[in-house]
Amino acid sequence: MTSKSPLKGIDVSHYQGAVDWSAVKNAGVSFAFAKASDGNTYVDPQFRTNWQAMKAAGVVRGAYHFYETKDDPLTQANNFIAALGSLDSDDLPPVVDIECYSGAFGTSSLASNLQSWLDTVSKAFGRTPIIYTGSSFWNTYLGSADFSAYPLWIAEYGVSQPKMPNGWSNWTFWQSSQSGSVAGVSGACDLDQFAGSSMAELSMLSGA
Template identity: 65%
Template sequence: MAINNKVQGIDVSHYQGTVNWTAVKSAGISFAFAKATDGNTYTDPQFKTNWTGMKAAGILRGAYHFYESNDDPVTQANNFIKAVGSIAIGDLPPVVDIEINKGGFGNATLAANLQIWLNTVEQALGRTPMIYTGPSFWNQNMNNSFSRYALWIAQYGASQPTIPIGWSSWTFWQNSESGSVAGVTGSVDTDVFAGSMADLLAFAAKK
């Protein structure tokens, strides 16, 4: 499972059903992200269970929002904020997952709306959010003005991921959508962190 001895993680949603987080931890997983919300109103039905279960098992936890470009960014941000309640120092930063441009928005509009989501969440939760995306989507639909946000890049089958415009490095890399991890039924997304466990703990402690 190890890739260049990097710290291993997974990300989950209700599609994984009930996760045995103690078994996941025993399998060598150090961090995990759980889907919290999607768009203006949707909350993942497994989020609360995953959120508490990850912490109880001693796994560094993060929460992500799936961004719907057709929905209002402030309403989406508030949906996420309501679901997570708070993100403590020691938890991973809040994440926005942007990978679809419904409605065919121009780069400037899509970027401006995403910035509104990021600003709203950062102000409410006191943490600098992180961006999850794929290199092709980002390069086609976005711009290079988001470098202050840590990058969680999605790319499979590569020895190293492609860095999208605006960044010089990645922080997390989703390297597979078909991983197998004890404690999770069926396939699961696997991730690695670009650093040591001490680096990851330091990253989780930053505002």
């Protein structure tokens, strides 16, 4: 972390409806994540519109997949890969959002299933994915597994600094609110911070 103000971001899905990304950019938002897919087959109906409009507005963009623990990890990975299609060099790495236990798939452990998703997506895009999670969920279901090689996007609200889940000593992104207000977005949206204060640092993460 630097002593300067971290870069501001948001994350959205179809729940936010149509987003005015130019207004979001003008409100001081530097980056954003949009939901692309969920589980084995679901694709967010607003994703493609968000993905293209984020780029056009000059917002550094990222995409995430909501991981269903009861679904096959390879099918989920391929669903996300198909929904995203490709990454530009200045896009953020792909994200897996794992925060809810919905039952186990097969006889494999959750950790090995998650690793399968990460390996498949990493091979497809040539990028190291980001893991989004909360400390309580992670420590309960994956706390003994070491995923510290992956950048962490941590969710915790109403605190000055989030608690780190087992295996990480620092965060790359922090979802600090789920009830934020940003110009260009109707209703509430999630607010995020990047653990850096410059676009150059964000570009290093994106690979640009």
